[in-house]
Amino acid sequence: MTATATGTQSDRPRRFAFLTPEYPTELRGEGGVSSYVHKMAHLLASRGHDCTVFVVSREPGTLWDGPVKVVRVPRSRALPVRALTWVLRRFDPFGGYVVSQVATARLLAAALEAEHAMAPFDVVQSANLQVVGLYVRRREGRRHLVRISTSRLLYDASYSRGATVLSRVLELLDVRAQRRADVTYAPSAFLQRYFSERYGLPVKVVRPPMPTDVSTRAAPPPGLPERYLVHYGMLGRRKGSDVIAEALPLAWERAPDLRMVWAGPLRESALKRYSANWGERVDQVTYLGPLDKPVLYGVVAGAVASVLPSRMDNLPNTVIESLSLGVPVIGSDGASIDELVAHGRSGLLVPIGDAAALADAMVAVWQGRSFECVAPPDEMDPDRAVAALLEVAGVAPGTRLV
Numbered sequence: 001m002t003a004t005a006t007g008t009q010s011d012r013p014r015r016f017a018f019l020t021p022e023y024p025t026e027l028r029g030e031g032g033v034s035s036y037v038h039k040m041a042h043l044l045a046s047r048g049h050d051c052t053v054f055v056v057s058r059e060p061g062t063l064w065d066g067p068v069k070v071v072r073v074p075r076s077r078a079l080p081v082r083a084l085t086w087v088l089r090r091f092d093p094f095g096g097y098v099v100s101q102v103a104t105a106r107l108l109a110a111a112l113e114a115e116h117a118m119a120p121f122d123v124v125q126s127a128n129l130q131v132v133g134l135y136v137r138r139r140e141g142r143r144h145l146v147r148i149s150t151s152r153l154l155y156d157a158s159y160s161r162g163a164t165v166l167s168r169v170l171e172l173l174d175v176r177a178q179r180r181a182d183v184t185y186a187p188s189a190f191l192q193r194y195f196s197e198r199y200g201l202p203v204k205v206v207r208p209p210m211p212t213d214v215s216t217r218a219a220p221p222p223g224l225p226e227r228y229l230v231h232y233g234m235l236g237r238r239k240g241s242d243v244i245a246e247a248l249p250l251a252w253e254r255a256p257d258l259r260m261v262w263a264g265p266l267r268e269s270a271l272k273r274y275s276a277n278w279g280e281r282v283d284q285v286t287y288l289g290p291l292d293k294p295v296l297y298g299v300v301a302g303a304v305a306s307v308l309p310s311r312m313d314n315l316p317n318t319v320i321e322s323l324s325l326g327v328p329v330i331g332s333d334g335a336s337i338d339e340l341v342a343h344g345r346s347g348l349l350v351p352i353g354d355a356a357a358l359a360d361a362m363v364a365v366w367q368g369r370s371f372e373c374v375a376p377p378d379e380m381d382p383d384r385a386v387a388a389l390l391e392v393a394g395v396a397p398g399t400r401l402v
Helices: 034-045 081-088 097-120 152-158 165-180 189-199 241-252 268-277 277-282 293-301 317-324 356-367 382-393
Strands: 002-007 015-020 050-055 061-065 068-072 123-125 141-145 183-186 203-205 231-232 260-263 285-287 306-308 327-330 348-350 399-401
Touching: 015 034, 034 068, 034 241, 034 382, 050 097, 068 097, 068 231, 097 165, 141 165, 152 165, 152 260, 165 189, 183 189, 183 306, 183 382, 189 203, 231 293, 231 356, 241 260, 241 277, 241 356, 260 293, 277 285, 293 317, 306 317, 306 356, 317 327, 327 356, 327 382, 348 356, 356 399
Parallel strands: 015 050, 015 123, 050 068, 123 141, 141 183, 183 203, 231 260, 231 306, 260 285, 306 327, 327 348
Antiparallel strands: 002 399, 061 068
């Protein structure tokens, strides 16, 4: 499938389909893929395009998320799938997960084709998460895009665990879907390099749009300190929560009044483990748990800085949101965060896993280090992000699919 220059016929509204394992209408609705699909579908819809989201769900059915149609596709519960899942879990807990994902990908493709038969889509975009695009078929006049959001092997490495055979299989299935697509793109040069160098894939870079709802803020929960650093999102080792926990006692030696607020899902056992060395200063870290977006934005907007020393990431929403709120970021020099934060201008970058360097940065910001340009990169402007997606999809004004 190729795109060629043409006249105004191509300027008509297009029909987009998004295949995703998560979306805000579902229980699993807080991940980066969910956030991206929601933002982009609504931006496209606001510009006159027709958008349908096919999402893995616990319940079947169709609903509307404003102007965006949401088709809910339950995970496969077929007896052969359940039987094979049970058998594989005896050898590897991850085994059943892979079987379920592959079977569900087939159901997503069937739902897509049913909708396509009634009103053809111009563009189908699938995430490279949970192999949701594995069975998307090539069709005349329809472009298939795969958006890379992660690597299973890099994900495993960020948790210091070796990749299992089944996790390698899952990544290879994702790569197979990418090879069959018309276009594969990534939000970050970090993942572009990884997939290009490891698998020889031609991967483009298309930046996501910055959030358009950060001005919708609610009052933060009562009892927060007057000044604080914030660490939020999907807390855990991949996001460097353990590095922050190690850095805090070092920072308190020079900034004894430094306070932090953590917000996001985190197991109680993990929080106890992280706080084991905080001693009598344990009360200087406030844990809020998961928050609704308006409240979360209120918390982030009030912070001195946002801290995210990720080991592995892909243009994290937490960094984009923080910069959009005018809050500087202390993050990893790598893992794609360095593509968002200009060291010394919009925040500070530290080596991955270096607690001492992180403590130095936290103290510097706490004691008044200022920054001159706290904002996301210009290419994340919503209009520019939409234009970039239309161009890579081959449906920008002045082109047609042939």
